[in-house]
Amino acid sequence: xxxxxxxxxxxxxxxxxxxxxxxxxxxxxxxxxxxxxxxxxxxxxxxxxxxxxxxxxxxxxxxxxxxxxxxxxxxxxxxxxxxxxxxxxxxxxxxxxxxxxxxxxxxxxxxxxxxxxxxxxxxxxxxxxxxxxxxxxxxxxxxxxxxxxxxxxxxxxxxxxxxxxxxxxxxxxxxxxxxxxxxxxxxxxxxxxxxxxxxxxxxxxxxxxxxxxxxxxxxxxxxxxxxxxxxxxxxxxxxxxxxxxxxxxxxxxxxxxxxxxxxxxxxxxxxxxxxxxxxxxxxxxxxxxxxxxxxxxxxxxxxxxxxxxxxxxxxxxxxxxxxxxxxxxxxxxxxxxxxxxxxxxxxxxxxxxxxxxxxxxxxxxxxxxxxxxxxxxxxxxxxxxxxxxxxxxxxxxxxxxxxxxxxxxxxxxxxxxxxxxxxxxxxxxxxxxxxxxxxxxxxxxxxxxxxxxxxxx
Numbered sequence: 001x002x003x004x005x006x007x008x009x010x011x012x013x014x015x016x017x018x019x020x021x022x023x024x025x026x027x028x029x030x031x032x033x034x035x036x037x038x039x040x041x042x043x044x045x046x047x048x049x050x051x052x053x054x055x056x057x058x059x060x061x062x063x064x065x066x067x068x069x070x071x072x073x074x075x076x077x078x079x080x081x082x083x084x085x086x087x088x089x090x091x092x093x094x095x096x097x098x099x100x101x102x103x104x105x106x107x108x109x110x111x112x113x114x115x116x117x118x119x120x121x122x123x124x125x126x127x128x129x130x131x132x133x134x135x136x137x138x139x140x141x142x143x144x145x146x147x148x149x150x151x152x153x154x155x156x157x158x159x160x161x162x163x164x165x166x167x168x169x170x171x172x173x174x175x176x177x178x179x180x181x182x183x184x185x186x187x188x189x190x191x192x193x194x195x196x197x198x199x200x201x202x203x204x205x206x207x208x209x210x211x212x213x214x215x216x217x218x219x220x221x222x223x224x225x226x227x228x229x230x231x232x233x234x235x236x237x238x239x240x241x242x243x244x245x246x247x248x249x250x251x252x253x254x255x256x257x258x259x260x261x262x263x264x265x266x267x268x269x270x271x272x273x274x275x276x277x278x279x280x281x282x283x284x285x286x287x288x289x290x291x292x293x294x295x296x297x298x299x300x301x302x303x304x305x306x307x308x309x310x311x312x313x314x315x316x317x318x319x320x321x322x323x324x325x326x327x328x329x330x331x332x333x334x335x336x337x338x339x340x341x342x343x344x345x346x347x348x349x350x351x352x353x354x355x356x357x358x359x360x361x362x363x364x365x366x367x368x369x370x371x372x373x374x375x376x377x378x379x380x381x382x383x384x385x386x387x388x389x390x391x392x393x394x395x396x397x398x399x400x401x402x403x404x405x406x407x408x409x410x411x412x413x414x415x416x417x418x419x420x421x422x423x424x425x426x427x428x429x430x431x432x433x434x435x436x437x438x439x440x441x442x443x444x445x446x447x448x449x450x451x452x453x454x455x456x457x
Contacts, residue, residue: 019083022083023081023083023084024085024323025078025082025083025084026080027330029078029088030121030330031114031121032071032085034121034124035085035086035089035117036067036068037120038113038116038120039060040061040065041196041212041217042196042213043104044212044216045212046106048209048212049207051106051206051207052100052103055100059097059100059101060093063093063097063101067092067093067096076092084110086117090104106206107197107204107208108196109199111198111200112195112196112197112200112230115196116196116217118326119191119219122191126184126188126191126239129336129337130184132336132337132340134181134457135344136340136343137174137177137178137181137453137456138457139344139347140170140173140177141174143350144171144174144450147167147354148165148446148447150166150352150357151163151357151429151432152164152165152166152357152360153360153364154169154441160364160365160366162366162431163366163432165432165441165442165443165446168446170347171446171449174453175453180245180249183245184242184246187238187242189220192219192220193219193220193235194210194221194223195229196213197213199226200230201230201317210222230317231314233322236307237304237307239332239333240300240303240304240328240329240332241304243304243332243333243336244300244301244304244332246336247293247300250340251293253343254287254290254343255290257270257350258290261285267353267356267360268350268351268352270287270290270351271350271351273349274342274345274346274349275288275289289346290346296335299332300336302328303328303329303331303332304332306328307325307328310322310324361428362402362428363402365403367427367431368389368393368403370431371389371392371426372386372388372389374425375388375389375417375418378415379417380417388414404426408420408422
């Protein structure tokens, strides 16, 4: 006869390598705090409902707290033969307090137990991600304010487009992160639900109080259908989706930093603490942390796809497949928290090479649109202005100069309406600060944007 907790109807013992394949204790042991807290709430409710005695509850509570203390001291041993964190804790409890420990599982299944653990864990972790996101947002605000007047090239298609403020550029990522934060916060409405008391599938015959355990565990809401309670993994899919999109945003910022730190651009310098060297080439300073964030984005997206494929063909309610919902989620949460922390450190220690940026915007054609707008203001249709400026740019390219280097005579040959005020108009600082529309790159507009951003913190 099997010695498993579920082994009453089995006559043979499990094979060791089958047990190894079946077990989840290697990774779900991180749920021990949630598992014990859920068990404490469940035991307290059983006592309140007179399903177990107060003495039994006291023994169970003391035993569970002692197990958690043992774990924190590194004195708790886990066994693969007990499959998961739930059975390992239960076995340790029975070993500590005897038969009273066996009453803890009254009116409860591992199905609603693991669902409760996961809801508690994901709630805690998502709040940690939100906090880390806000730290990075604050660093972005600080960076923008510290370099409010620095002008840099703006790009489309990775080609110089128009001059912009560095502060305007970096604040773009604040708003990406703000949407990420909003999505995480919104998902808490679906994470913060208690499945405890749903049993294996259909509830229980015992007179339990699910609302007591909901309140004791700090859940905002409760599942109204026992089958939904044990089979729902939507909140995990949603969390993985939110993580994946946030990682995409961090990857885009990483790509900017990687480009900005090339010798070809040299717009910024990363701290040595967030770069590495080459084992062969002594001169190298590689943006490895930014590259790792960019690379890790693939694994978080992969975990999302794996979870969607895991669920797509599952009938109600619990299936062993659902054991596979954890490793990818745990890894994604670790990845996003680490990536946010690394990105925050890179930006906090970033050096902006202002002289390089100033030279860059004075030696390109990113002011060409300004010249076209100037002609439009003089009454020339935009399409005609566009052609005039395009020909002037071609002239400059052929001569190896820029628009600001053209003589007034050359400008007038192109269009008689051009006056000597054009040289001021073409100045990158003037180009930037003529942008006065809400949300634009003008200095006053960016200052306004930063104040709005602060109100979101």
